[in-house]
Each structure stands twice: as structure tokens, then as C-alpha cells.
Amino acid sequence: MPGGLRLLSIFSSLFLLAAAVSAADDSQPAKKNAASSSAASPVPLAPPEAEIKPMAEIFHGTRIIDNYRWLEDGSSPATQKWVTEEMAYTHSLLNPLPGRERIHKRLVELFSIGSVSVPQIAGRHYFYTRREGMQNQPVLYVRDAPAVGKEDKTPALDRVLLDANQLCADGTVALDWFQPSENGKYVAYGLSQSGSEVSTLHIIETKTGTVLPDTIERTRAASIAWKHDNTGFYYTRYPKKGDVPTGQEMYNRHVFYHELGDDPDNDDQPIFGEGRDPEDWPNVHLSNDGRWLLITVEQGWTKSELYLMDLKAHTPPTRVTTGKEFLYSGEVYDGKLYIATNEDAPRYRLLVTDAGNYERDAWKEIIPQSDAVLQGAAVYGGKLLAQYEQNATSQLKLFDLDGKKLSDIELPAIGTVFGTGGHWNRDEMFFGFQSFTVPPAIYRLDLKPVHYVIEGTNAVEGDAAGKPTLWAKVDAPSIDPSAFDVAQEWFKSKDGTRVPMFVVHRKGLTKNSHNPTLLTAYGGFNISLTPSFNRADYLWMEHGGIYAVANLRGGAEFGEGWHRAGMLDKKQNVFDDMAAAAEHLISEKYTDKNHLAIQGGSNGGLLMGAMITQRPDLFRAVICQVPLLDMIHYQDFQIAKLWIPEYGTAESPEQFKWLYAYSPYHHVRSGAQYPAILFMTADTDTRVDPMHAKKMAALMQAEARNGTSRTRPILLRIESKAGHGAGKPVTKQIEESTDVYSFLFWQLGVKQ
Secondary structure: OOOOEEOOOHHHHOOOOOOOOOOOOOOOOHHHHHHHHHHHOOOOOOOOOOOOOOEEEEEOOEEEEEOOHHHHOOOOHHHHHHHHHHHHHHHHHHOOOOOHHHHHHHHHHHHOOOEEOOOEEEOOEEEEEEEOOOOOOOEEEEEEOOOOOOOOOOOOOEEEEEEHHHOOOOOOEEEEEEEEOOOOOEEEEEEEEOOOOOOEEEEEEOOOOOEOOOOEOOOOOOOEEEOOOOOEEEEEEOOOOOOOOOOOOOOOOEEEEEEOOOOHHHHOEEEEOOOOOOOOEEEEEEOOOOOEEEEEEEOOOOOEEEEEEEOOOOOOOEEOOOOOOOOEEEEEEOOEEEEEEOOOOOOOEEEEEEOOOOOHHHOEEEEOOOOOEEEEEEEEOOEEEEEEEEOOEEEEEEEOOOOOEEEEEOOOOOOEEEEEEEOOOOOEEEEEEEEOOEEEEEEEEEOOOOOEEEEOOEEEEOOOOOOOEEEEEOOOOOOOHHHEEEEEEEEEOOOOOEEEEEEEEEOOOOOOOOOOEEEEOOOOOOOOOOOOOOHHHHHHHHOOOEEEEEOOOOOOOOOHHHHHOOOHHHHHHHHHHHHHHHHHHHHOOOOOOOOEEEEEEOHHHHHHHHHHHHOHHHOOEEEEEOOOOOOOOHHHOOOHHHHHHHHOOOOOHHHHHHHHHHOHHHHOOOOOOOOEEEEEEEOOOOOOOOHHHHHHHHHHHHHOOOOOOOOOOEEEEEEOOOOOOOOOOHHHHHHHHHHHHHHHHHHHOOOO
8 A cells, every 4th residue: 555554565565476476587489499409418317416515513502403504696607607597497398398488479469468557646646557468567657637727638648757668678777666755746766687676776757758867776566655846755765885794785674764866875864774674674654745765664464663754844754663572554634643553453453643752551442443454544535445355366455534434335346455645635546456267457445425324313424435436457358267266274384273275277177186276375474465467377277287376374364373384383284284285185085196296486385395305205396486495594685684583593493493494405305305495596686695595406306306307397597687567568477387297297198
């Protein structure tokens, strides 16, 4: 919710890459890949042998030997040579697979189904992104509304404000984020290269398309709050090399103020962050009257703090919250601070207090906790829009500023609201909606005052004026969503906990115990897996495949209790839930262990690693993408110190015990038979270091019974000029998916 009380923040999005995460291969068509690979060198008959260089360490009395620590150095010639040989071996198996060209052709059609984002309102402008056809990157558009008081019945014309596709021929320059000023005169935006997400901030003038000379580096996932007179903005950025100890450049996110025209390195002064924990993650929001700067400081996924600056009185940031272990987010409107929190409410509630009153006793509850999980709220048109989630599906409700419910907002179907947009002084709002069989679409809702009708002598509240109307949609002419069924089923985990799972397949499917089935899950970081429109899934289901999404503990589906039941020392619950999901699919005769595959990325990649090492008997194939696998050393790479509140750290004796108990890299058994595995990573991933996938592939190829098998292989795929997945060009996504589904069709015996 732009400008609203967002409980799933940018901080969370820095780890989110759930389910079918992308980590693609080179962007040449599949047929050419096969030809060039065979012509360049002899076909490798086995994976390359990684040299064994034992390194011993003692952790709290436990001696651990790692034979492949040398692969952690991605820049060393030895590592690069090994990676090149691994890729040659992987291509030698994937490129000649039968039906690969047909898979590639169908994926081109499916990925030509575009995307659209929820518009942000600023002044009389609507800003949004849209991708069409084979465009590699979404394009930023602006639509101008008629001036106030003027009727204009001609269709609104959208014009391109920024097209990242024009900035790089191979599509590897991405628009990471954008934030218009209060009246839309300017837009600040971030660009990054090769999926690195290390943004550089630029500013463009909306009317003329002129890019201002102001350029600010090191603005990854920047939070921006424009002053209302367009003269400058508050923003977050990272330190440059030399300003902090080596390795700390990815932390120490501080708040600065930038005046247009100033030199950011010499003139921009820090507003907040000096002397604080380097892992703190501040975001900024300016009140509707421009007086109050709200700074939300996230400290992991279970705690955050709120600070207020009175810009009129020039006071320093003052903490509003009490330092308790809860999550808080806020928005200041008309001198009131609205606070969404799970304080004494695991499914969250909404409170209000006067801005500038720092006494906790002054907080007043206006929207209590309910049976659904409050995901966030925002002030649009002088009303409170609240987004909820119940049983992993979305709900929208409208309240007045005192918390009185005005209406439920009708959604097109059971599915997911993937964003909302509005403005405090506009009588309209937008939301995006999608589901497994509903392509993304944007809806507009009129927020004009609620009307009342008279029944006898009593005034009875009526419906909010208007119902949601379609504003934009994604056309999907190459698929028939009505041909597929979606069901939500529940199963019991090892400890008796009931866990839900979505099951999607073609109508009329027979439960014959051997349908090819792809199961995915995430289970962590307070993130929900809700129904989403995944283009590549249609290729799978069109060939008789079942697609299943399990809502494991560790996520946000049922509030903070559900999250905490799958983090730190409770992480094993997540793995038990996943195994139970697989067993449910088998017991219900959807499939069997010889036709069941699993897929997950990032934290979901850790989940895949745990399934590989804990339940290798349960699956035929595994797609393990941009994973964490060495849980003893994970925090030493990239931005992973941010995740210590979720996982723990091996530096703690107690936490080392539970990390070592499940760390996938440390539980590979010599001589054991494992599923066929495709490890996938990328060379410029700045979230999860590619060393995890490299070391795990080397170890398993050396130790597993099927480590050198060409029929049940263990493969490694490393993408160049790509990161964790965000900003990946469509051409790379297609090539990645071609490899993934060629591998799955092969291993599960899917007929084409």
C-alpha cells in the first residue's frame, strides 16, 4: 500500500522470492543453445570433479570439515573454471532432451502474456508500469486526468515516461522502483544492472520527460518521501566503500535529505541512522500536511519501531513505540498517527494517537483484531482501506477514520489483491487482483461519501457509492483459465497442525496415483503464498500436470503465531509441513513418489535442501533455486546478516545447535540415493550468495550414489548477468523455464 501502513514492507521484499523463482540461462533460443554447445567441445560424460581441500573449524566444541570452502570465492580462476565445466555438463544433458523446442515455443507464447501494476496517484497523474508481449522489462507510463471541474469524454492517453528496454539491448537494466512527488511534477526512480538490485536514483520531470542532473548511487530498495513543494525529498541510501568497515557496505542504511540541485555526496546530511545497529532498516513517510516525517525502523521480521520528526518544530526523531518485540507500521493523516500492529494481537489491529503525543497510554484501538489477518491499511480519500487475508486469500474492507466499518469491497473471485493505490485527498482508489486462473487486472473504486437511506424513522447505512470497475487488464488469449479447477485442501503435519494447500489442475483429471505433480512452498519471513497467476504453470497443467502450493508455517497466512511456529528453533516445523504436504498428495492418489517433484527458491530453496537431505525417498525431482544451504556460514555473505532474527546464527552456541541440526549442506550422506536435482543460481545475486548452490552441487556429485548419473542427475545451472530474480529479462525467464520444464518432463515422464 504506497504511503500506507504496510505490514509486508520493502524489507520483507528483499528476501521474497517464493515458489517459482527465476534464475535463468543465456538468452539464445533453445535450438541454438544445443547446436552451439555440441559444436564447441566434446560432450562431457560426467560432472567435473571439484578438488577436495579440507578446511576444519570448531563451532562450540563441534569439529566441522568443509571440503569445498574454496568455491566460496567466485572470482578465483579455479572456481570459474569449475563453473564453466559444470555448465557444459548441465547443457550436455538438458539441451538434447526431446520436446525441448516445443516447450520453448509454448513458453514464448505464455510469457508474452504481459503484466500491469497498480497506479500511484500524484496530483492529476496516474503512474503505473505495464509490460506487453516480448518486452523484457515493464515500461513506466503516466496517464493525466482531466483538470478539476473540466469534463473530458475522450479516452485517456497513456504516455511512456521511462522505458528501461531502451537502455540496454539485452534487457538487463531494470526499473527497480519509482516514487512520484506529491503533485506528480517529478518522479524519482531507481535503475540497476544485471539483476543486482543495487539501484542508482534518478529524477525525471513528468511533463517534459527531462531527466534532471541529480543522481544518487547506492539507493537499493529506496524509501522516498517528497516535500510537498517539490524542492527535495527524504530518502534512504547505503554507505560507499571506505566509509564503513569492509563488508558493511550492504548494511548501515541511513535516512538523508536531498535538495534538488545539491551534490548528494557533499551536501546531503544524514537525518537518521548514525550510531544505530547496522542491520536496522529505516523507511520514511511524510504526513499529508507535510509537517511530520514518520520513520519506520524494521529490525528483522518480528520487531519494528516508529519514530516521528516534527519538521515544523525542527525536533530530532523521537521514538513513538515502546521497544517491545512487536511489528508496527504507521501513517500520519490530519495530525493523527494510525498504527497497525501485532502488539497483543497476533492477527494485527489498528490503533490511533495524536502525532506528537509519545505516551503509549494515549493509543486508542479503532479496528480490533478479527479472525482474518490484517495485512495493512492506508488513508485514501479520507477513509481507511484495510487489506485482510483469510485462509490465504484476500479481502478488502473500507472503514471511516474512527474505525466504523463502511463496506466490504467486492472482489472478482477468490484470489489475491497484489497491491493498492490511492491518495489521501482523492475520492478513488485502485487495487490489483489475480488468482491461479485469473490474469492480473486493475480495478478502480469510487470512494465518494457513503449514502444513507431512511427506513421508518431510522437512518440505515447504505453501500459505498459504486462498485469496483475494471481499469486495466492483462490479455491472455493463448490460455483458457476456465479449463482448470482450483481447490483448497487441508492436511495434518507431523505434530497434528492443520495446514492448507491449493491444488490446481485441468478439469476432469483422474486421481490415478501417478499424475505428474509439482509442489511448491516457501515457509518463512512472515510471507504468504496466495493464489497468483504464474504463466509457466499452464505449460505444466496443459500436459496433465498438477500444480500444488502449500501454506507452511513460517509464513503470514494465519498471523504472527503461524510465523513464529516456523522460525529460529521451530524451523523444523516447516520441513515437517512440507513432507506432510507431499504425503497428502500421495495418500489422496493424486500422484506417487515417482511422479512428484518439488520446487522452491531463496528461503524456499533452503526448504528444498532440507527435503533433499531429510526425505530423499519422497520425491523424484527437485528444482532448488537461489538457495541457502550452508546454514553455518550463511550470515557471512551478501546481505544475510539481515536474516539472523529469522534463522539465528552459528556464533551463538544455542542457535548453532538447531542450525547444524538441519543445515542441508552438512547432512549429505555418502552413498545415499537422492532425487534428480537441478540447482540454480546467478552470478550477480546480491541477496543469497551463489556459493550455496556451488558447494552443494560439488558435494552431492562427489558423495551421492547418483552423483554422476546421467539418468537421475545432480546438475548445477548458473546464470550470468542476473541476480536473485528481480528485474530478470523475459528472454532469460523463458530460457530458465525451458530448462526447468525440460528437466521435469524428462524426470517425471511427462508425455508431449
